[in-house]
């Protein structure tokens with residue numbers, strides 16, 4: 001992720017990653033009380049480096065902090081400018097950008113009053129790879145929305161994601177699928193879910209999921225391409241009957257599923273609406289034109 005030349009942005013200054021220091025008594029380190037974002041920059045068709053949906057990501061960053069009472073004293077335009085500067089200083093064009101707000105020393109369980117801010121970046125290929133995913137239904141649920149602000153991209157929440165990912169890997173799968181506390185399909189450890197059935201695309205409604213920015217982009221793409229999109233509560237039985245399924249997220253982008261618990265889907269990925277959406281997504285982040293004619297009949 002970094003080497004001796006890497007520059008990051010830490011509390012208002014551009015600093016060498018190897019020289020930045022944090023306190024071991026921080027509340028975030030001990031209690032997972034921190035908020036992060038995951039953003040991607042692309043070298044667009046014109047050759048210009050652009051951060052995809054930077055404003056949306058920083059708006060969510062602010063909201064994530066506010067939801068868990070971490071004061072947000074930052075100006076998002078300045079943070080976006082700092083992201084571009086980090087890319088430039090590290091000579092990066094296509095990169096994953098990681099903003100993190102964390103809290104200074106405090107061993108109590110009181111809400112934070114002061115914060116630190118880090119922005120770093122590294123070159124990262126497709127997070128879940130390019131191959132279709134063999135997914136397992138996790139024995140872990142997504143956290144109870146009555147026990148946590150699950151719409152906050154809070155660091156501590158990701159222990160749940162690590163548990164589900166690890167379980168899937170131990171059982172020989174590439175990725176996990178988690179249900180919500182009511183037993184409906186929720187999302188992956190780091191991605192939102194969509195499936196295709198009878199010419200329509202379905203996705204779990206908001207409430208028990210992280211409202212992904214890629215999810216919003218996929219919904220936008222469905223609108224642009226005239227693909228009917230339905231947000232609803234989805235059962236595992238419905239998902240097993242899907243023609244094709246995909247995950248999406250900033251790090252993973254759009255990635256199709258091979259199977260759920262070893263059972264495949266009726267449509268080949270190459271013939272699915274998901275494949276079209278995957279191409280349209282790639283075109284959008286690269287600011288390339290995308291032709292609607294590419295949709296299979």
Ligand code: PMP
Nearest residue numbers: 190191192210212213214249250
């Ligand atoms: N769900 C979870 C649990 C995630 O961690 C992520 C990644 N941030 C997503 C969905 C996808 O969100 P986004 O498209 O904003 O990256």
